[in-house]
Amino acid sequence: MPPQEIKTKTISLFAFNLMLAIWLGVFLNIVFYEKIQALTPYTGIKSGLFITASVIVVAATYYFILQIFSWTWTAKPLAIVLVVMGGFASYVVTSLGVLITPDQIQNLMQTDIAEVRDIWSWDLVVWGLGMVVLPTIVILSVTLKSESFLQQIWKKAVSLVLSLLLITGLLFIFYVDFSAIFRENRDLKEMISPQNLIASVASYYKHKAPKQNLALLSYGEDAIMQAKSVSTLPKLMVLVVGETARAESFSLNGYEKETNPKLSKQDILNFSQVSSCGTATAVSVPCMFSGMPRKAYDEQLASHREGLLDIAKRAGYQVTWIDNNSGCKGACDRVEQFKIPESLQQKWCNEGECFDGILIDSLKAYLAALDQKDKQPRLIVLHQIGSHGPAYYRRVPPQFKVFNPTCETNAIQGCTREQLINSYDNSLLYTDHILDVLIKTLKNTTQYQTALWYLSDHGESTGESGMYLHGAPYAIAPTQQTHIPMLMWFSDAWKQHAKKQVQCLAQQAKDELSQDNLFPTILSLLDIKSKIINPKNDMLDTCLNP
Known part of the structure; x- marks a missing residue:
């Protein structure tokens, strides 16, 4: 499609949020689904159905959240933030097998220029171009269809109910499987991008970020050095x-x-x-x-x-x-x-x-x-x-x-x-x-x-x-x-x-x-x-x- 046509492509907020949810839920989390597949006892068709259900649950959850927070006037800025955060979080999980946790955010906050430079690589550049820059260009290229506030409210209400029914239905059908896997592997959620980065940043600032202007507490005030013979070397x-x-x-x-x-x-x-x-x-x-x-x-x-x-x-x-x-x-x-x-x-x-x-x-x-x-x-x-x-x-x-x-x-x-x-x-x-x-x-x-x-x-x-x-x-x-x-x-x-x-x-x-x-x-x-x-x-x- 010629560039001028891409720039004038008009889609509804409903379709925009759906495509963004699929991108976030599916393409950024391939390693997560591979891990799920490795943990399930199924093979063949049963395995395929369970993985499909997992993909739909994650994508539908992102869609549910987007339908709440993404409106015509907030959709593009929010989408770009999520694509950037999700893209780089996915790189860390996919390429290095590193889980995104509050401790990793703490490491990032305390790092220096030399350590940041050590992480930079051409692999990261290529990944960033394909998983961050390209989708950002697509987001900026589309035009959102103008709809009244009441129209948006009605469509969002319907889509929220449908997505919630889909999520709860699949979780109910595969409850035993999801429950067994996530109960024994609580760290799996730290593989889901960009949820992992958002949750870890929030947890870091709530629990780990240094508090300012705290008084220094003395400790071991009674500490003394035992006297030694004057002939003993220090x-x-x-x-x-x-x-x-x-x-x-x-x-x-x-x-x-x-x-x-x-x-x-x-x-x-x-x-x-x-x-x-x-x-x-x-x-x-x-x-x-x-x-x-x-x-x-x-x-x-x-x-x-x-x-x-x-x-x-x-x-x-x-x-x-x-x-x-x-x-x-x-x-x-x-x-x-x-x-x-x-x-x-x-x-x-x-x-x-x-x-x-x-x-x-x-x-x-x-x-x-x-x-x-x-x-x-x-x-x-x-x-x-x-x-x-x-x-x-x-x-x-x-x-x-x-x-x-x-x-x-x-x-x-x-x-x-x-x-x-x-x-x-x-x-x-x-x-x-x-x-x-x-x-x-x-x-x-x-x-x-x-x-x-x-x-x-x-x-x-x-x-x-x-x-x-x-x-x-x-x-x-x-x-x-x-x-x-x-x-x-x-x-x-x-x-x-x-x-x-x-x-x-x-x-x-x-x-x-x-x-x-x-x-x-x-x-x-x-x-x-x-x-x-x-x-x-x-x-x-x-x-x-x-």
Whole structure:
């Protein structure tokens, strides 16, 4: 049809809303229907009838909603908003297998330019042209037939009744099937676009968005550091917060590929059964520093209450945060944040992203600036970019791309399984190098008792069960997203003065642990006492005070 005819095409509001409902309900949700089909026990004609009923219910529901909110004067703006939201939400679900949840909205709100750039790809551009731009052009091209308000009311009333009867009729006929599937798979609704995005944004602003001007609540005000002999060296603990590393891909935990060749030669304590507090940085990082266990975690409270770093600072530690990620999510707001020198940024960074080697040089620069007679105990947190996806290839310098072939794009769904896994494993190999050099640096820091504690914030899916990246609802998250690596290293000087503590920790190498253990255990390791330390989660209390 010639362009001039498209521009003058006139249709009724009834037809406009029906076509929009079909677009939203059918074409944006193919993966959802595939999932439904996989969960139904039927085959052949019965399966086809059930899937058809599912498609009609979703499309008719969208039509019902449109008939309420879409009028002649609101139809086009509303349609464009829904097409844009639905198109991009569908891309995330279809291409990456990522469910749209309030946690994902939280991740989006806390992301930075570098992370946004990592998601951009030509696949996204092509998808956007076909699923967003083209339907938007069609919407702008049509002319809605002029009808009186009473005519619209009458037609809407009839169509609302008919669509409601269709929806309830099909739900009644297939009630047992829908009930069984959705009762056991509550996350399915997070696959339906654009409903998933709209509901998640609303839930985020209702429950998760930071409240403004909340008073800071003190926590652990009684925290004190136990007095030590004047001949004892002060303690210096380096806490490395990893990014997107999963335990099952660490050769220390039995993975067949050698992803930890250097750490395997260090005298470390490796904990093989550790779970995260969340499946995204925006949840796990503030949670692990909050002092609240995962099941009782309240992110609104955590956002305006003192945490681990505040308590360590109050007890007498110099606390410093060194970041190579998208920030500390509020955990370090009231402690020193090391400004990485421009010279190191030029050495390690490109287009706003830096290799984790910058953390090694930053720690060395920090230590070199200290007075050799310095006696203040120190807690230093290093926040990695680690294995942050989807651009795993950007996290690794060329010399560490040992496993080949690799996936040299952020459109990871277009890579082979072998390429994707190799790229992810290379990022872990680089983390192995980073931790190894940090340990060697601390070995040479002789004016302190030194120690290193590493744990990842969460894990990562790399195509298992069609899922990529992270951020799945915790209740249904695969182990790839919740089972994280954790290890510790202690210098000879530290072990000399705390031999029983190190032995106690070593006994728990294969125990089921979690990020809940970080808060009380690290305070105990730093000789900090407070009534807020929960002995149940304190790894040292387990065997020192049975």
